[in-house]
Amino acid sequence: MVSSWDIIALGFLGSLGAGMMTAVGAAGIVLIRKLSSRNEDILLSAAAGIMLAASIFSLLLPGIDQAQSQGHEQGSAVLIVLAGMLLGAALLAVIHKYTPHQHFQKPEPGIDARHLRRIWLFILAITLHNFPEGMAVGVGFANGNIDNGLPLAIGIGLQNIPEGLAVAVSLLAVGYSRWYSFGVATLTGLLEPVGGLFGAALVSVATPLLPWILGGAAGAMLFIISDEIIPETHRRNHEGFATFSLLTGFSVMMYLDTVLG
Template sequence: METMSPLMLGFIGSLAAGAMTAVGAIPVLFGSTPSRAMRDLSLGFAAGVMLAASFFSLIIPALDAAGAQFENGAAPAAIVCLAILLGMGGVAMMNTLLPHEHFRTGREGPAAASLRRVWLFVIAITIHNFPEGLAVGVGFGAHGLEGGLPLALGIGLQNAPEGLAVAVALLGEGYPKGRAWGIAAFTGLVEPVGGLLGAGVVALSEPLLPWGLAFAAGAMLFVISHEIIPETHRNRHQNKATLGLAVGLVIMLFLDVWLG
């Protein structure tokens, strides 16, 4: 794999991470669904992985990359801060402009009522998975196998409980087991698209490297704050969710130091 181009590494890495949504949803095919508390713990784990990845795999390397380009101490911090805000704003804009449906808060966005419910769910999960693929692609595009592998492993780990959560929620909406699994698996396929985009941008233009890294971090931070954490706290399982977040954070930190 070390002989592959950053673009190909970004695609394969994000594809593998996205495929973990299908792996995580497999239990629904056998009628085995975890309790609500266990699902909230798993989603908390996903949030912890994404939080650690945002800072240790994206924001800190973005500061290093910006620092190598500018001698002024304020410039690197300003670039990274602005790119984080742009990343958060980008996902917020997608959340506003694209019709989609959340499992608890219902339909949102323009023309939502005219679309079939299954596609509203698919669009919602696409909004949330795209930043993850983008982050993996940016990691490979910026630093090759060494920079992208911890991100791909971490995002893949957190995609498994997300895939299960999506499939279980679809079962609750009346979808048959096979279709619930298929939709959950399909939502992971957007990640290679983000991976190609992220790897391509930073591989083609070195000055864009700190912007790409921090933008991807901001996009993931929005998903953590806007979607995952509120979802884990709705059923009074915040203690389990926080435990999951702590475990996910330290595992991702360990992977990043060990593999990066």
């Protein structure tokens, strides 16, 4: 018999392990050499494609599944997740509006403050989405058993690898150092065990919230991709590279999420 403390510990450790895979992905930036402006746009577009696919395949679709498994019909399950998505996008729009336009983060020499604001909002959206992902792992352990929680933790851990790389290359692309980019990417993954703890310890509260929060995280991501990242990568006449790089990132993530996740 597994005690409730064991479940909470498992939910926490499972989501911590998944979150730490972010660092594994972020370590990939050691392979990247000097960046031309074209390569910056290519990397940033790939990051946007990764997060676009993650929004669909690891947030929206699992959110709909969750709502249905809680007894909602398909139509109302979709509407719940859509409502969450619109709320998430609206929240990011408000944050975006009231974020200081300059000196948002102390820029290192040679970094344009406007790019910084865009990248930091993108990273904020990626960080936020790790909370419901961790929550899903925690709820998975609490509602079912290890057989239910473990594959979920592994699947989410796998899709955190490209996400960690996405954060790290975004920071590298705007001129931060390799170590700084790696460090920030690793920190974004640490919201995952917080969500995991919440999901496992307060499962009766977390379960009905999960479809809303999964939808909300997707909305935040979609807002920032459309509002900032795509325009940013199409500003310097590399639209063709940017579009195909976005599609490449999307493809890799779609494969990971649907086949391995």
